[in-house]
Amino acid sequence: MTADRPSMERRSPPPPIGISVERRDARVKVTGAASFTADLTLPGMCHAQLLRSPYAHALIRSIRTDRARAMPGVVAVVTARDLDDVDLLYGHAIRDHPIMAIDRVRFAGEPVAAVVATGPLEAAAALQEIEVDYEELPFVTDPMEAMREGAPIIHPTAGELGSQRGFAEAEGPRHPNVSSVSRHAFGDVAAALDRADVVVENEYEYPMIYAYAMEPYVAVASWGHRSLEVWASTQHPFLIREELARCFGLPLAAISVHVGYIGGGYGTKGYTKIEPLTAALALRARRPVRLALTVEESILTARSVPARIWARSAFTRDGVLLSREARFHMDGGAYAENSPRIAFRTTRRFAGPYRVEALDVEALSIYTNTAPSSSYRGLGSRQGTFAGELQLDEAAERLGIDPVELRRINLLRPGERPWPGARPFDADLRADLDIVAERLGYGSPLPADHGRAICLSSADGGAEPTSSALVRLHADGSITVMSGSAEMGQGSSTVLAQIAAGELGVPLECVHFLHSDTSLTPYDRSTGASRTTTVMGLAIQRAAADIREQLLGWARELEPSAEVRAAPDGVLIGGEHVPWHEVVTRWFGAAGGEVVGRGYVRADGVTAESPLFWEVGCLGVEVSVDRETGRVRVERIVTLGDVGRAINPQLVEQQDIGGAIMGMGPALNEELRYVEQSMVNGNLWDYRVPRTTDLPEIDAVLAEREDGIGPYGAKGGGEASVNPIGPAIANAVANAVGVRLRRLPLTPERVWAALNGEEASDGESRPTGEGQMDGEGGSGA
């Protein structure tokens, strides 16, 4: 079978496409000159500090602020009651999130009042003088408890649907603490189960984690005359602008959201966070205000969405996957934030890159009295892939088929539609699997207590195809690329500049790049879902084509009788080679002038079908397990970047390596925990992210088959490693020592307990099946 190639023009890429050119931000980042939002000061700028609720659920009877207002250096003390001219509710999926608590707090750590002062210490001192009288309410911090009858109702009135919800809700009655229900189903599951020889059914759990972007949330807001400027460490400036416009009743054009360098994002700097609050404080203070959260406050602003998962997969005795079912209970926290969309994505990502004739997946996003959740790299895919890939290994054991072979049997082929109406599959994962197996030495002898596994993933990548770009070619031939995509370290400013340089045949040094800025760069929906190279890359390609077309027209106007043809870096006018910029100056008849190219992407042409591409993962690991301590060490990782075309191979490899190490965290250590009403380890002493000493040997491989819809056949790949590494480590541990743990992270205690047939004493015991493999798990059919 051959790939169902998207019908777009194919040509061999011009330089510098495919070359690992130096990152544009390299010099400023190694000299300390790169300016982050955290580094910004404005004349007259004041500093804000927030008073946060100690209670998970309470009514606010009263707030006394008079003593705080009298403290030295205090410019303003603000509560929700002081903001009656502001629409306090925001939320792109559900408008349920007050920028500060209104009469009720819903999680321990929720902002209740703010002090704006001339310095951060003065603001902190004044916070101590605010008195809040709370009336405690029954609370619920566990998502399963929240679904019970009689559980405290967290939002007595359901929020309105937000403008960026992006999917249809499943019908039917629901518990008031369920903020959204997504379902994805096709085929006849009952018939598949009837025909099945082996059915694997179990429960799994993916933990609540924190991305730890190293620049904590920070924003600066400054009001002009009916206009607002906000500087923010954000991936989604245009979506923030939309929320600000609604909260403050401003036209979009009156709001400027400026993005500098971003100190880490990974999805957690997507959508709106502290920006409306900062703007509200600046409104009351009548001064520019900076709100800079600590890491501890940032954890309480946006942790990830954990999942309790029931899943069932049915196979024939030959290993053919017939059906998959799953039900995800996902703890979205006190406010919906992005959790409805994450639940929706989960339903599309659970089945993985496998052919199934029937599927039934439901995901519930649940309100609890815990910190709000947010997107985090690989959203929905990490949780779904964990359950799905563990089930494949469980099935392989019962079928007596090698786990890699079982995957090979069921992998989607290029051009197959994973479900009716979906974009045809655009990756050759069989070939990828062979590469990874070979590099990993799959099947070769291993030392005692070592194990290997290869896991795969597939996610509907690219989010929405709504982007625009401007490319300006100046009178000296230099170029300004204006893209709303945020440079958060992934290298987009380098890759997009490479595309512009390649398309216009100019040296890379001639291309300059503006940071994302809603008042300067044209609309881009978001930076996330690995969409920038594909979607913004197309917009820039089209803007460059628009420049070429305009300049050809201008050349024909200038020389109506001559033959005018395009050259790679200019036009041929009657055989004379004229560089682009000379056409510009000749046409204007002046020393100056410029041509502005426009590029738009919408759901049309190559971007008409959904998803925009399949973001696939194929990753192998070798682990060792210390039987004495239960400690798991990742010895080797083989990553594979199936990105169609690597515009800058070094940057793609960096995405794969960085994603793999990031994904090791929740596989081995990371888990945020609630005890009673509070998060008990929401700080970096107690929450350990991977360190240099965890670094295994890594082999990063790229597979470039030009099978994406993006420029030169590119497609996204920023989440390719982070999605499959969790289950790969868990399956490799099972391969090493014969215990299958269905709950991450695989802490030494849990592994040791499983090895010794005991129950881990690190908290509540859950039916997530920790124990010896023999004779447990699943039911035969």
Added chain:
Amino acid sequence: MSRSISIGLEVNRRPIRLDVAPNETLAQTLRERLSLRGTKVSCDAQVCGTCTVLVDGRAVSSCTFLAADADGARITSIEGLAEPDAGRLARLQRAFVERAAFQCGYCTPGFLMSATALLAEIPNPTREQVIEYLEGNICRCTGYDAIVAAVLDAADEAADDGSDGRTA
């Protein structure tokens, strides 16, 4: 407000005198008083290594190091790492550029300062020594692989040139 303390110190080879608050951290002095914002603060609790600067050649977390304790000390921050006159990047900085040993770049100044201290102490470290030495610096983007490789590159290059690896 509390009394201030008068200190004299050398920052990136320039002598400076200033009055600091008793509770003022070196990171605050560098960032807020001297506008040297290349030094970043993340955890603000001596866990992540982001704010690392050199105090008399020793790598310290400036977020928890009191400015008053820097009296008489020689401080090097990321702004002082490049060769002072030519503005040429230090060997380590060049290695970081070549390996793309950063992504968002927020932790990069801290890594460069820690690695500078490492190479001053151990000019030809093994991979294990680099990994061990940099354990106190967190990076969330790169997965450390390129950083470790860049530090080894810089050490190799220094060994080839017979210099100490600290400057070009």
